[in-house]
Amino acid sequence: MLRLSGLYRYPLKSAIAEPLAHAQLDALGLSGDRRWMVVDAASGRFLTQRLLPQMTQLTARWQGDEQLLLGAPGMSDLKVALPGVQAELRGVTIWRDSLQVPDAGDEAARWLSQFLGRPCRLVQVPEARARQVDTAYAEVGDKVAFADGYPLLLIGQGSLDDLSARVGRPLEMLRFRPNLVVEGAEPYAEDSWKRIRIGDLEFCLVKGCSRCIMTTLDPHSGERNADREPLATLQGYRQREGEVYFGQNLIAGGAGELLLGMPVEVIE
Known part of the structure; x- marks a missing residue:
């Protein structure tokens, strides 16, 4: 069974993540996020x-x-x-x-x-x-605060586990700054999802998340990995059209509440 195993917000863009047990969703994503x-x-x-x-x-x-x-x-x-x-x-x-x-x-x-x-x-x-989300992937009226481009980011725990195995050491999920973490799925299963339901809320997965040099920073110390990991490994198997992808950007279908442990259903 798929379930919501991680829930994070970032009140200040690029500052330390705040782990949550529950969160409200509003028109801009997680309430108070970025x-x-x-x-x-x-x-x-x-x-x-x-x-x-x-x-x-x-x-x-x-x-x-x-x-x-x-x-x-x-x-x-x-x-x-x-x-x-x-x-x-x-x-x-x-x-x-x-x-x-x-x-x-x-x-x-x-x-x-x-x-x-x-x-x-x-x-x-x-x-x-707030800013309009790119209408190539969203509807007119879909808004985002100060996140890079989309209101929410989801990563599968299986995807991180697979990447850690490829790199050869455990990697912190917070290198990738997701809002939602889902466990119970095969690595990169989220790449094929189009719509999911968590509790009473539906989400559209609209675009893969392109990654940058920030992923090479230790989220606790701020030190940059000299071996450029995990970006170097991702470039070997997750690159297309000059971009490296890991995780999926989401848009929520409405307001509501999320709780850790909620079941996740793939609708499409």
């Missing part, structure tokens, strides 16, 4: 572990629905209020998308700039300012 983002202070360009591996040491946790608690080694914790309707809007860029979103203020900017060693700002995206 609603905050760090951007370059001058350009507004998004910043991630690809450029700043020390973001693997950055913790961000919701305090209710109105505050974010930031933590990092050598730094005092900082509570950041959800920007209000009067907050300054900042122009930001994430991949090819440009949008105007609320800035979280100077105190958060100073805190992050000190820890990351470069001038940056913290921004937050309300649902009304």
Whole structure:
């Protein structure tokens, strides 16, 4: 039997994952997932572990629905209020998308700039300012917050186990930053799924997830693997048209609740 064995959200894009026992789904994916983002202070360009591996040491946790608690080694914790309707809007860029979103203020900017060693700002995206998902794979009106391109990412535990065997050492699931982990399926079975049901919720699997150099970072230490694993191994058998794929991007068919251990049904 297939079941939901892992459930993760990332309140701040590229910061430490938050494991969950249950989660609500809203119009942008898991409630509270990737609603905050760090951007370059001058350009507004998004910043991630690809450029700043020390973001693997950055913790961000919701305090209710109105505050974010930031933590990092050598730094005092900082509570950041959800920007209000009067907050300054900042122009930001994430991949090819440009949008105007609320800035979280100077105190958060100073805190992050000190820890990351470069001038940056913290921004937050309300649902009304979220991005349209690529309409080549989604419907008009399907929205995403600050995730790279899609509201949800699913990986099969069997796929990670197979990759670990090929690499020759156990690999952490959080290298791949999924929201949902499903166990009980054959390796890469998720590649052939088109629709699944978890509890009362249906999901469309719309596109494989292309992987980058971030997968070579130890999610706990931030150190980059000198052997470029697991990306090097993935390139040997999971590459097509110049991209390396591992995991599947999803769009939920509605709002609701997910609980660890829920059965997963493949509809199509």
